[in-house]
Amino acid sequence: MNACKLKNKLFIIITLVLILAGMTVFGIFGFNQTVDYSNSYEVRVSVDQGFDGATDLLIKETNYFFAENGIKSQAYAFQKAEDGSLLIYKFNKQVPTSFNDLQKYLNDKLSAAEFTSATAKVEVNQVIGNKKFDAGVLSLALGISALVIFVYALIMEKLAASVATLGSSVVSFLLFLSLTAILRIPAYPFVSVGLALSVAIPALLSLASARKMRLVYKSKDKPNSKEIAQAVINNEDKKYLFTLIAFLVGAVAISALFVPYMMFVGAQIAVVGISSVVSAYFVTPLIWSGIKG
Amino acid sequence: MSKGKSITLLSIISVLMAFVLVMTFARFPIGEVKEYNSLLGAVELDYDLEGGVAYTLTLAKDNEEEVGDNVGSVIKTLENRLSALGYDVFSVKAVKSVDEEVTDYDIRIETKNTDSVASDIAVVAAYGEVKFYGGESANPTTEILTEQKVVADATYAGAITNRDNTTSYAVTIKFTSYGYNELVKAIDAAESSYYLEIKMNDTVLLSGSSAITKDVLQNGTVVVTSPSEASARQMALQMKDGGLKYKYDVDEGVAISAPYGEGVATKCAVAIITLSIILIALMIIVYKGLGLSAALSSLLFILIEGWLLIGVPGIVLSMGGVVGIMSATVLNAICMLVLTQGVKNEYVGSKKTVKAAVKKGFADALVPTISTCVVAGIVALVLLAFTSGVVKGFAITFGIGAVVALVSSLIFTRMFNALVTPLVKDKEKFFGFKRVDVDAKALVEEV
Numbered sequence: 001m002n003a004c005k006l007k008n009k010l011f012i013i014i015t016l017v018l019i020l021a022g023m024t025v026f027g028i029f030g031f032n033q034t035v036d037y038s039n040s041y042e043v044r045v046s047v048d049q050g051f052d053g054a055t056d057l058l059i060k061e062t063n064y065f066f067a068e069n070g071i072k073s074q075a076y077a078f079q080k081a082e083d084g085s086l087l088i089y090k091f092n093k094q095v096p097t098s099f100n101d102l103q104k105y106l107n108d109k110l111s112a113a114e115f116t117s118a119t120a121k122v123e124v125n126q127v128i129g130n131k132k133f134d135a136g137v138l139s140l141a142l143g144i145s146a147l148v149i150f151v152y153a154l155i156m157e158k159l160a161a162s163v164a165t166l167g168s169s170v171v172s173f174l175l176f177l178s179l180t181a182i183l184r185i186p187a188y189p190f191v192s193v194g195l196a197l198s199v200a201i202p203a204l205l206s207l208a209s210a211r212k213m214r215l216v217y218k219s220k221d222k223p224n225s226k227e228i229a230q231a232v233i234n235n236e237d238k239k240y241l242f243t244l245i246a247f248l249v250g251a252v253a254i255s256a257l258f259v260p261y262m263m264f265v266g267a268q269i270a271v272v273g274i275s276s277v278v279s280a281y282f283v284t285p286l287i288w289s290g291i292k293g
Numbered sequence: 294m295s296k297g298k299s300i301t302l303l304s305i306i307s308v309l310m311a312f313v314l315v316m317t318f319a320r321f322p323i324g325e326v327k328e329y330n331s332l333l334g335a336v337e338l339d340y341d342l343e344g345g346v347a348y349t350l351t352l353a354k355d356n357e358e359e360v361g362d363n364v365g366s367v368i369k370t371l372e373n374r375l376s377a378l379g380y381d382v383f384s385v386k387a388v389k390s391v392d393e394e395v396t397d398y399d400i401r402i403e404t405k406n407t408d409s410v411a412s413d414i415a416v417v418a419a420y421g422e423v424k425f426y427g428g429e430s431a432n433p434t435t436e437i438l439t440e441q442k443v444v445a446d447a448t449y450a451g452a453i454t455n456r457d458n459t460t461s462y463a464v465t466i467k468f469t470s471y472g473y474n475e476l477v478k479a480i481d482a483a484e485s486s487y488y489l490e491i492k493m494n495d496t497v498l499l500s501g502s503s504a505i506t507k508d509v510l511q512n513g514t515v516v517v518t519s520p521s522e523a524s525a526r527q528m529a530l531q532m533k534d535g536g537l538k539y540k541y542d543v544d545e546g547v548a549i550s551a552p553y554g555e556g557v558a559t560k561c562a563v564a565i566i567t568l569s570i571i572l573i574a575l576m577i578i579v580y581k582g583l584g585l586s587a588a589l590s591s592l593l594f595i596l597i598e599g600w601l602l603i604g605v606p607g608i609v610l611s612m613g614g615v616v617g618i619m620s621a622t623v624l625n626a627i628c629m630l631v632l633t634q635g636v637k638n639e640y641v642g643s644k645k646t647v648k649a650a651v652k653k654g655f656a657d658a659l660v661p662t663i664s665t666c667v668v669a670g671i672v673a674l675v676l677l678a679f680t681s682g683v684v685k686g687f688a689i690t691f692g693i694g695a696v697v698a699l700v701s702s703l704i705f706t707r708m709f710n711a712l713v714t715p716l717v718k719d720k721e722k723f724f725g726f727k728r729v730d731v732d733a734k735a736l737v738e739e740v
Contacts (some may be wrong), residue, residue, distance in 0.1 A: 126389050238630070
């Protein structure tokens with residue numbers, strides 16, 4: 001049991017440090033806001049006439065130009081019109097002055113590739129977005145969710161289980177927020193989904209474990225709540241490990257497609273998995289046995 | 294169940310599942326002209342996965358009021374209006390050239406391409422105020438109700454079936470007490486019938502061709518109908534909010550690719566399938582025979598979740614929905630783990646036979662499995678009620694997934710287990726059970 005105590009102490013210390021550090025980073029810098037949240041810039045490359053192959057050439061040469069000039073943030077977003085006449089590259093920083101040369105560069109390349117009558121035009125625009133992280137509505141929704149889950153757990157599994165479930169969700173929520181802030185994972189557009197999952201997943205894991213603890217506790221004449229809690233959670237470690245692996249696999253599956261936005265989503269799914277599983281695994285026995293005494 | 298019965302039933306189910314799997318994921322030509330485009334082709338995708346159309350709003354030359362720093366509030370108004378018209382995923386941005394000579398921002402709206410998108414954007418970007426005209430002849434031209442706010446609220450009230458079996462779409466307009474009292478006064482004062490027409494610039498929102506009576510006003514509420522849902526929603530929006538303070542010209546729009554990149558929907562499908570395959574493989578590796586039953590029901594889970602995306606009306610899949618499906622797949626795996634671990638614990642912690650342990654394990658896992666799905670369902674329902682856009686898309690697919698996961702784990706897993714078990718001779722080996730395993734019960738016994 002000493003090893004368990006040490007594990008629990010380590011968990012508490014690491015979690016507290018992470019949450020404190022995360023909240024500090026969050027308080028100072030806020031979320032890492034990508035192009036769609038904050039004011040940004042875009043480069044629009046358009047061609048006056050559609051030719052087979054001209055669009056592909058423009059994409060290839062524009063990407064080459066970006067690489068040559070050390071411009072990396074273009075990977076954040078790229079859109080094009082269906083007929084290939086317009087390409088939009090989005091940036092979250094001031095576009096370098098070297099963009100002034102892009103139009104000439106592209107037209108030279110079009111001419112060299114026998115698209116002599118096609119003319120490329122490059123416009124650099126300042127963009128104002130209005131999307132804000134709607135913390136009020138989301139907090140209300142998650143608060144109500146947590147309350148309803150608490151009441152459900154209270155009815156089904158009594159007080160200790162319901163408090164353990166709520167505690168797991170709260171710790172997981174804070175951990176997710178902190179890790180997202182510390183790792184500077186771009187928030188938009190899935191931070192709300194991540195926060196919702198970081199409340200739901202630990203709650204459902206914790207509720208099932210706390211039920212088992214209650215049933216075992218009830219079946220004993222002289223129960224020792226701490227040892228029961230630890231034994232049950234140790235017995236369920238495969239379930240927790242499997243859940244963590246499932247989230248990590250999901251994160252890798254979506255990140256491995258190498259679409260920038262989806263890599264942000266993948267990172268958030270991974271953080272959801274870690275914060276949810278770790279919180280439910282450590283917080284449930286701590287709170288449940290704490291209440292049972 | 295006898296061996297023969299098991300083999301027959303398993304064969305039928307396997308053939309059916311194989312057929313549904315092929316129909317779900319395969320693409321193949323039918324004859325020389327048509328092509329079967331799989332389930333993926335039938336799922337309605339939102340703008341962020343499929344692309345859509347981009348409209349540019351340019352400040353009109355005869356615009357009178359300067360926009361200046363109010364461009365943020367223009368964007369917010371446009372976003373609220375798009376939401377009111379039922380658009381979940383869209384992008385509204387102000388765009389201005391870095392060239393110092395350009396002073397005004399254009400507004401770019403990107404959203405899903407629908408039948409009514411052009412007219413919706415025109416309504417959203419419309420300029421002007423709602424004006425009321427009243428008089429004792431049809432189509433009156435005398436402006437009335439100019440002193441205070443007239444319409445308190447206007448909402449789209451849904452479809453109604455007319456006596457001739459045609460469908461109309463209703464809008465409920467609630468007048469303010471000022472509007473209602475003034476209208477009643479005018480109706481009372483009229484020698485014959487009284488007509489009311491509501492317009493915004495040249496657009497007639499409520500035709501003044503029929504007389505209005507106190508009965509029609511129903512204590513300040515009027516129900517009017519429109520021939521299409523889109524026009525009814527547009528009418529409700531304009532009645533309630535009027536037009537923009539600034540006059541913008543709207544261009545013809547250009548089709549645009551998905552903001553997450555081309556082919557993103559297919560990539561998402563690959564990610565979901567990869568996740569499912571790995572989870573199914575893990576279940577079989579970790580839980581052996583029971584894992585096989587769980588894996589087969591997980592396969593059914595994926596198929597049902599996919600078909601529900603087509604079958605449930607009004608679902609448009611966005612990136613939020615994709616994350617919802619992936620989360621529901623993990624949720625389904627968690628339910629399977631609760632079941633399989635429960636059965637395993639029951640076996641190693643007692644002297645029961647495999648059959649008895651499976652029966653007791655499934656029975657004991659009933660409440661935790663239901664609780665797991667209820668918790669997920671609660672979060673999905675609350676998010677659905679309070680949020681919009683990406684989060685709402687997530688809530689829909691996650692909520693559907695919670696229901697399907699419940700059915701899948703409680704019914705399908707039992708069913709497959711009942712079918713597979715009679716075919717196995719050494720059940721203990723097949724299920725990977727060993728009584729020497731250390732489990733919670735044993736530990737607690739020691740305690």
